[in-house]
Amino acid sequence: MNAIDLRKRLALGAVAGLAVVGAVVGAGAYAAPETEAEPIDAVAVAEVQEEGVRGANALTHEAALAVLDAAQDKAAELGERVTVAVVDRNGNTIALVKGDGAGPQSPDSAEAKAYTAVSWGQATSDLAGAAEGEGATVADIPGTLFLAGGVPVVYDGAPIAGVGVGGAPSGDIDEEIALAGLAALADLEG
Known part of the structure; x- marks a missing residue:
């Protein structure tokens, strides 16, 4: 049939x-x-x-796990307790790991940073200025977070995913951990 x-x-x-x-x-x-x-x-x-029909590029399961592992390794090296999130091009969470001892707010923060990074195709630390000012700003868009710690994954010149980290005492540390996760993608064998 x-x-x-x-x-x-x-x-x-x-x-x-x-x-x-x-x-x-x-x-x-x-x-x-x-x-x-x-x-x-x-x-x-x-x-x-x-x-x-238009094709869409996406991270593989293995690539998302490699990002999580590398980021959590960096967090352990720095002595930080964080959550790492990976979202797809549409902002849907495809992988998330909440490290031991990470705060209860860290999953929401990590997902929002990853979503923001893939939405604008820029690191959230580069977007922080756009969220400041009087009146309505991009910070009013639901689900976004304009604090350092979110980085986009770019393939063929376009963002295909976002990596977000939440839970460290500063966004600079979150971003360092996110970049370590991003670096793991360069080590994957095709």
Whole structure:
């Protein structure tokens, strides 16, 4: 059975299920004549041609884990307790590790820094000035954090991921740890 046949069967099953529910609910108010319903043709999934599709680059599972390991190694070397987060191009968390003793705020901070870095394609330390000033600023955008400690992962000139670190006593230390995680990507074998 191919995928389209399965989709047709599922669609017909859903329609039949709704008909049964409708019949049970409406049975007290109306008795429908007993007739056999005509089957409904389900709409097939649209096939998109190559011109309508854009590819996206993303970190592999192994690459994300290498970032986490290298960053946590650097944190241990510095005697810091941090959380490290890696997000994809859309800002979705794909890897996170909360180090032993890291504060309860550190996961949120690490994710927000990683999200901010990939969103703007710049280190969060370089963006801090944009978040200052009177009135509305970029700091008002939900989910962002303009403190040092977030760095973008760039491939072929475009950001594809973000690395964020939260929990050290200063953003400079968080950024040093994030950069150590980023450096691990250069050591991966293709």
